Every structure is written in structure tokens, then in C-alpha cells.
Amino acid sequence: MRDNSLKYKIIFNDLRNKIITGYYEINQQLPLEKELGAFYCASRITVKKAMDLLVNDGLIIKRRGVGSFVKGAASRVASAPAAMKPFGFTAAHQGQAVSSALIEFTVAHPQPETIKNLYLEATDFVYHFSRVRYIDKQPWCIEYTEIPINIIPGIRIDNLMDSIYQYIEVETHLRIQSQHQVIRARRANELEVQTLGIAIVDPVMEIEQVTYLDNGQAFEYSIIHYRHDRYELQNVNINS
Amino acid sequence: MRDNSLKYKIIFNDLRNKIITGYYEINQQLPLEKELGAFYCASRITVKKAMDLLVNDGLIIKRRGVGSFVKGAASRVASAPAAMKPFGFTAAHQGQAVSSALIEFTVAHPQPETIKNLYLEATDFVYHFSRVRYIDKQPWCIEYTEIPINIIPGIRIDNLMDSIYQYIEVETHLRIQSQHQVIRARRANELEVQTLGIAIVDPVMEIEQVTYLDNGQAFEYSIIHYRHDRYELQNVNINS
DNA sequence: AAGTGGTCTAGACCACGCG
DNA sequence: GCGTGGTCTAGACCACTTC
Numbered sequence: 324m325r326d327n328s329l330k331y332k333i334i335f336n337d338l339r340n341k342i343i344t345g346y347y348e349i350n351q352q353l354p355l356e357k358e359l360g361a362f363y364c365a366s367r368i369t370v371k372k373a374m375d376l377l378v379n380d381g382l383i384i385k386r387r388g389v390g391s392f393v394k395g396a397a398s399r400v401a402s403a404p405a406a407m408k409p410f411g412f413t414a415a416h417q418g419q420a421v422s423s424a425l426i427e428f429t430v431a432h433p434q435p436e437t438i439k440n441l442y443l444e445a446t447d448f449v450y451h452f453s454r455v456r457y458i459d460k461q462p463w464c465i466e467y468t469e470i471p472i473n474i475i476p477g478i479r480i481d482n483l484m485d486s487i488y489q490y491i492e493v494e495t496h497l498r499i500q501s502q503h504q505v506i507r508a509r510r511a512n513e514l515e516v517q518t519l520g521i522a523i524v525d526p527v528m529e530i531e532q533v534t535y536l537d538n539g540q541a542f543e544y545s546i547i548h549y550r551h552d553r554y555e556l557q558n559v560n561i562n563s
Numbered sequence: 564m565r566d567n568s569l570k571y572k573i574i575f576n577d578l579r580n581k582i583i584t585g586y587y588e589i590n591q592q593l594p595l596e597k598e599l600g601a602f603y604c605a606s607r608i609t610v611k612k613a614m615d616l617l618v619n620d621g622l623i624i625k626r627r628g629v630g631s632f633v634k635g636a637a638s639r640v641a642s643a644p645a646a647m648k649p650f651g652f653t654a655a656h657q658g659q660a661v662s663s664a665l666i667e668f669t670v671a672h673p674q675p676e677t678i679k680n681l682y683l684e685a686t687d688f689v690y691h692f693s694r695v696r697y698i699d700k701q702p703w704c705i706e707y708t709e710i711p712i713n714i715i716p717g718i719r720i721d722n723l724m725d726s727i728y729q730y731i732e733v734e735t736h737l738r739i740q741s742q743h744q745v746i747r748a749r750r751a752n753e754l755e756v757q758t759l760g761i762a763i764v765d766p767v768m769e770i771e772q773v774t775y776l777d778n779g780q781a782f783e784y785s786i787i788h789y790r791h792d793r794y795e796l797q798n799v800n801i802n803s
Numbered sequence: 804a805a806g807t808g809g810t811c812t813a814g815a816c817c818a819c820g821c822g
Numbered sequence: 823g824c825g826t827g828g829t830c831t832a833g834a835c836c837a838c839t840t841c
Contacts, residue, residue: 329810349682350779356827366812371827381743384779387827388820392779395682396743408800442589442635503621503636504798508748508768508791526766526791528748537802539590539624539632551748551766556798558744560648562777569829596808606831611808627808628839809837817829 334363334373339404342382342393353383353391380404381559410499410534412456412464412547413486419458423484426465426518428452430472437469437544440533448472452483455518462519464549474542488534491542500537504530506556509548519550528554574603574613582622582633593623593631621799650739650774652696652704652787653726659698663724666705666758668692670712677709677784680773688712692723695758702759704789714782728774731782740777744770746796749788759790768794 327333338359341347354362359370374391377383385391413421433441433449443449449469456463468487470478475491482490491497509529516523527548534543567573578599581587594602599610614631617623625631653661673681673689683689689709696703708727710718715731722730731737749769756763767788774783 331810355825367827368813369811372810374827381741384740384775384777385827386777386779386820387818389826391827394775394779395781396773396775410800410802498802500624500802501621502800504800506746506796506798507794508766508789510764510766510791524750524764526748526750533636535624535634535636537624537626539626539634541635549748551750554747556746556796558746558796558798560650560742560744562650562738562740571829595806607808608832609830612829614808625808626839627837629807631808805839805841807837807839810835812834813832815829815831818827820826821824 330363330365331369331372331376334359334365334370335376335404337363338373338377339380339382342377347393349393349395351393353393355390376404378561379559381561410502411486411488412466413489416458420460421486422457422460424455424457424518425480425483426453426455426514428480428483433469433471433544440544441469441471441541443471450475450478454483462550463553464547465515465518466545466547468543468545470543474536474540497542498537499534500539501535502532503535504532506530508551511548515548519548521550526551570603570605571609571613571616574599574605574610575616577603578613578617579620579622582617587633589633589635591633593633595630618801619799621801650742651726651728652706653729656698660700661726662697662700664695664697664758665720665723666693666695666754668720668723673709673711673784680784681709681711681781683711690715690718694723702790703793704787705755705758706785706787708783708785710783714776714780737782738777739774740779741775742772743775744772746770748791751788755788759788761790766791 347353356367356370356374360367363370374383374385378385381396382394383391384394409415429451430448431451432445433443433447437443437449438445449471451469453465453467455465475495477494478490488499492499507529508526511519511521511523511525511527515521515527528551530547532545532547533541534545535541587593596607596610596614600607603610614623614625618625621636622634623631624634649655669691670688671691672685673683673687677683677689678685689711691709693705693707695705715735717734718730728739732739747769748766751759751761751763751765751767755761755767768791770787772785772787773781774785775781
């Protein structure tokens, strides 16, 4: 990544490491913005930009008139910066043995929800597929996905065994830019009981999502059901 | 709020309204940062700050070398800006008839999870209470909460019928600054089946949270179980 | 080549907490 | 009154897209 050459990201990552490794302890005051600017040879504005990212990730608090301090929660924070969370199951479990079982793969007209979320016509065509995702051969979740064929052409069965996002970014010149999700708890259905190896009384975590390319085009409508014991979401709310 | 006098928030809110009301249509290009700066009598940097907030809320995308565009998801976006989401059940349901039923209220030593998350000693004392929360007399969720008595003293039973956060901010001079949450799906227990009026096979949405004051002090450890049909979380992920 | 947004700076002034 | 972080500016240069 050439992102590493951006000054505010260098400062962000360095401060983040110093907090996570305990170089800065919990509740300890950080150096002043002015001092950090001198240390990193950066303007105060650039240091502030880096520190504001730390605030958004829940690692520090800033108090006007007082200073900046390491937050107590810092020791339990996710390993990846929130701003750099990767998209998709494969990327989220990088380094682990991810595999997939294809349940269904057809080309069809889009379902009503897909029409609404991707602004399609009922007469359009989409790839319609569902697959179970495994880590170390343990079932993790089941994905129900529709992707318009005229936005992402050329998907074949063997692309679905790996990361579909990787196919899109590597085989085409399109880049994935963002993802809008709605998260709910739900009862599992019969298919999920069988494929995920859970009991009929076990819930699943539902993630309904629309994924966007960097040109603003929504290209995927997907519903993912996770085993409830294999998914949790971290969230930090900051008061304006 | 004197927040309204901040230029970047004025611009943010004005652009946000123009997007939500359809003054700017989906996929329409917004005026250039330079033009908006002239329109609002603001520098380009200030306009950019406002627009970056819109990006984080998932309302627009920005393309270097091209311009900024209204995102398709804009029409389905939450009514409140993500950056200004209020804390707590009462605030989240402002204008609705919120009521509470107290299940338990004692002063006790903290549970292990509370000790770990609030950095307490086993010999400390906490308010330990649980309550069911209703909207229009319909059960919505059940909260299990512990708050150290030496951080927030003077909580009485009648405070628990209303918003405990409101008690804290009004009766003391402390201000609530942030909240760290972990969200999971879970099976309901016997108490929840009865108090929430759900079936034993129905899941609940679990929110485990630590809430912080603006001095960085963690003052509350809480687990909330929502009826799965009465809670959903919206989430926007942006690629670096 | 022209024009967009992204980064960075130096400097100013303000709001706030504290002594 | 002092020092903190918050806001805002004018201007520079860069990375990127499009023509």
C-alpha cells in the first residue's frame, strides 16, 4: 500500500501501536499535539487528523483544555483499525483456511428486495447464488447473493469457491468502495440447521448488505446468516 | 445546541437535508468543493470536512479527479446523522412513550465481567439493577446494568423508572462521552420469554456495552437483550 | 492539458478546563 | 491568565480522471 507514505496514517499507525503494545498505558496522557508535531515533523493539523482517527476507533479521548488520554477500552480493541476493515468473508479471515460449498447458482430475474436496493428493473438479469462458508472446515455462515450480470459479467461456478470480491477486483478493473449493512437477530430455517450444524432453536445473526463500487454503482445485494456463536460486531459511538 | 453555529456542521446539515429531501437526486453530482465554498462563504477545507462526514454516513461518494455524487442508499438512510446518534434507550426513542419495569435493584460487589471492563476491585460496590423497557406499553428490551457507587452516587429506585443517563447528566455535572458495544445474537432465557412476551425459540439481540464519561472514566457495564423483531443496527463501511 | 478531490502547512483566533 | 484542543483560512502541491 502506498497509503503508508501518508503522514497522517503513519502517525495514526505509530500511535496506535504504542497504545496497543502498552508503550502508552491506560489513562496515560499522550504528548501534546504540538509536541507530536515536532516529533513527527508534521503540522499540528496533521497530527490532529491522525488523533481524530484514534478517537473514532475508541482508543483515546481528547479533552479540550486538558489533553489526550489512552482510553481504558484500548486493551480490548479489535486487532485491525476500524477504518481499514476489509470487505467480505475471505478478507476478514485472511490467513485462515476458508472454503465454500455451493448450494445454488442460477441466472434469474432479481427478487423484489434486490430490485429495490440496486435500482433494477424486474426484467433485468442477475446471478443468483447461495453458498455455505467454512473456516477450517467448520461451517461459519450461509450467504444468499444477487449480482446483476451487466455490472459484473462473467461469473462462473469456480469463481464462487473463492472470494467473489477478489474475482471482481482482480478480473475486472472495478474497485469495491463501501458497504451498507443492516444487522438483526433471526431464527434459523431448516436449510441453515442442516448446513450450519446448529439446533432448530439456535438463532442466526443476519446481515443484509448492499455493496458499492468506487463509481457509486451498487453491484451486490446479499443476506448473510452467521452461526450466532461465530459472529460478533464491535461498535463505538462517540458523542458528536 | 451551539453546535449549530459551527460552519462545517451547518454545511453538513444543509447538504444532508438537500440530499434527503431529494433536492439533490440519486447519482447526481454535487457542486464542486470550490463552488460550495463560495456558496457558504467557507474555505475549501471546511467544505471538505463537512462532505467527509457525509461520506462516513454513507450519503455521498467522492471520486478524485471527477467529483462528488449522491449515493443510491441515500433514500433509505436513518433519519438522524450517524455522528449524532444519542445514547441510551430513552434518547433513541424520544417522543415515544417510554416506560420501565424494575426487576431487581441492589447494591453489591461487581460481577467478574464488570470488574474486568470497568477496572474495579472485587471489594468495590456497584448498583446492580435490571429493568424491562417498554414503548407504548409494549416490551422492547431488558437491561442488566452495573454502575460503581463511587462514580455515580445517589441513584434511587425512582431514577430507574426514567433515563439513568438523564439522571447522570442533569443531577451530576458529569457528561457521557462514548460507548463501546459488542453485538451478538443469542437465545432468550426463561425470564426474557416471560418479560418480553416472546416464545422460547425466539432469539434476542444482545448488546454488551461499556459507557464512558467525558473524563475517560468508564462508569457503566451493561448487557441489553432486545426482542429480535424490535431492534436492528445500521452500519456503513468505507474503504480507507 | 485541464480540472477534480487529497494532503499538508503556517498561522490565526476561539472555547474550554484549570489554577 | 495560561495552556489545551477545536475551528477556520489561504495557499501550495500532489494524485487521479477525463478529454
